[in-house]
Amino acid sequence: MTENLQNTAASAPTATPSEGRAAARVAEPLNVLDKVGMGILSLLGLSGLWMMLAPFLVGFQNRGADWTASTTNDFVVGLVLAVLSLAAVVTVLGGGLAAVARTAQQRAAHEDA
Template identity: 40%
Template sequence: MKAKLGVGALVLLFLGGLWLIAAPFAVGYQPRGAEYADATVNDLWLGGALAGISFVALVIYAADALRELAHRGRHADV
């Protein structure tokens, strides 16, 4: 149960980071072709960091889960 909650939180953080990256353009507070506003730069950096860190954490979790499954598979025949 704790693992599902953790993975769910990481997925939500990843999606939140992606939204922060897309928000200035989707919502329209960054005019097309204009110099990036401070809020846009902040959203891009923060969203990129949030999405990147949560993605790396998800990959590490998936690798650990696969390693555990492989370990169980090897020792199930013994």
């Protein structure tokens, strides 16, 4: 049994110090803070959608009637909130995709050299 353990330990791949440093340099496209921020922005977007729809779903706005000032206010504020949070989520995702593209370019340049 000790021979099996020795054989598996001897056959295990070992990383050279330069490979370890290269692995440490690879940036994660979206870190935990980005993911939490995207979650919060998604909740804000859903809140905006709720603000837009609430007067109609809850019954504050009668069907076929002209919109009241509060319905117009809820709809406009909800629309702005939803659009801004969507734009922020797209921006964060774009930053993550840019990091992925940079990492791929660095790896390709490193492999070519």
